[in-house]
Amino acid sequence: EIExxxxxxxxYNSEHIIKIDPLGDDVSSQLFFSGVVGQGNEFPGHLTEVSHDIxxxxxxxxxxITITARHFKSQLLDGMQQWNHIQKSLTTSNLKKNPTLQGMRQVLNLIYNNxxxxxxxxxxxLSIYKEDYIIRKANLVRQWMAEGFINSIENKVMEEVAGNYFDELVGRGLVQPVDVNCKNExxxxxxHHMVLNFIRCKSIEENFSITLDHSQTTVRHADKVRRLSLHFSNAHDTTPLxxxxxxxxxxxxxxxxxxxMPSIADYRLLRVLILCFWADQEKTSYDLTSISELLQLRYLKITGNITVKLPEKIQGLQHLQTLEADARATAVLLDxxxxQCLLHLRLVLLD
Structure with missing residues (x-):
């Protein structure tokens, strides 16, 4: 499919195609060992044999190699059982014959199940986001909280717990860091597009979420859609809905x-609403006054070079935790x- x-x-000039060979044994081993114990650190001798087979x-x-190594890094103190399980579950044939599709899916499925x-x-x-979209940790943490994925642990607040979950996904190599501060945070x-493809398929299988874009004319889905992500660039794209x-x-x-954008009035049970608009003209506006009817809403994030009209009163949104508009807003929220639940507020008001 790639060729x-x-x-x-x-x-269609094959001379300009450069085929990249898989990594050799020595480089593969270096990448795996450094992923498990860190660059320059000694790898445990009793794990060497099973590691070479993996x-x-x-x-x-x-x-x-990277994702598998990061997974074992988190299991380093758990003994041989997990290592032997992965070793027995992986089959060489899939990755040799199809290193970019079924084989990679097999690795990701094993890691996901554990x-x-x-x-x-x-x-x-993360399957709701577009390919190559840069996802801010702060936004993701608040979205997870609004979804109800996060529970308080001992003396830690939910936002701290959610931040730890994000760091765990980074540490396991399942997401790739972009911006890192001076504290290495x-x-x-x-x-990665292979990981994104896997979690989108898994999300449909588990009726977790559905993502529709312009390339899809049909999609396999359950009767009840719980989470919906729409990637539409023109009016013709909306037909799958x-x-x-x-x-x-x-x-x-x-x-x-x-x-x-479909009518928000059709989504009365929304808890999370993420709107990333782009407009043909700079003076484009969008009426969002109907959000006052979304009584379960916990998170609203709006971005884009547009003007949004917000309701003057949102007192009915008693569960709202985050309201951020990285777009021009025309109303001051009087109430x-x-x-009482609002934790994060950012608005750019018109003069």
Whole structure:
């Protein structure tokens, strides 16, 4: 599937296609060992034999080696059982024959099945984002909290717990860091396209979420859609919505032109609403006064070079935790002080 795309990109001149070979045994081993114990540290001798077999079964694929190594790093003190399980579960043939599709899916599926339940939900949630989209840690943490994925642990507040979950996904190599501060704290990440493809498929299988974009004309889905992500760039893209039952949607993310945005009135049970607009004209506006009817709303994030009209009163949104508009807003929320659950507020008001 990759070669026809490469041919098309270079004008069907095969001389311009460079085929990248899988990593050799020595480089694969170095990458795996450094991923488990860190660069320059000694690898435990009793794990060497089983490790070489696992490395071989990764087929020289860097992403498979890195994610597998990061997983074992978190299991380093748990003895041989987990190592032997992965060793026996991986089959060399898939990664050798198809290192970019089925083989990688097999590795990710094994790692996913061994994740704690709390991290599974947090990982699947990333499927709502567009490919190569830079995801801010602060936004993601608040979205997880609004979704109800996070529980308080001892003396830690939920935001701290959620931050630890994000750091865990980074540490396991399931997301890739982008912005890192001077304290070596990861502030944002992206999801590798193979990981994104896997979690989107897994989200549909588990009826966790559905993502629709312009490339899809049909999609396999359950009767009740819980989380919906729409990536629409023109009005023709909206046709797949006709076959979905949307009355139970609790979370929606929209990436696209304002004119493609469906009516919010159809989503009365929304808890999370993420709107990333782009507009054909700078003076484009969008009426969001109907959010006052979303009584379960906990999180609202709006971005884009547009003007949004917010309701003057939101006192009915008693569960609202986050309201951020990285867009021009036309209203001052007169009763904002009465939203007792509000933790984060950012608005850019018009003069």
């Amino acid at each position: 026809p795309v490469a041919l098309a990109c270079c004008g 490395i071989k079964k990764c087929g020289g694929l860097p992403l498979a 994740l704690p339940h709390c991290l599974k939900a947090c990982l699947l949630y 990861v502030l944002s990440c992206v999801v 006709a076959g979905l039952r949307l009355s139970q949607v609790r979370s929606m993310a929209f990436f696209g032109q304002v004119k493609c 904002i002080v009465h939203t």
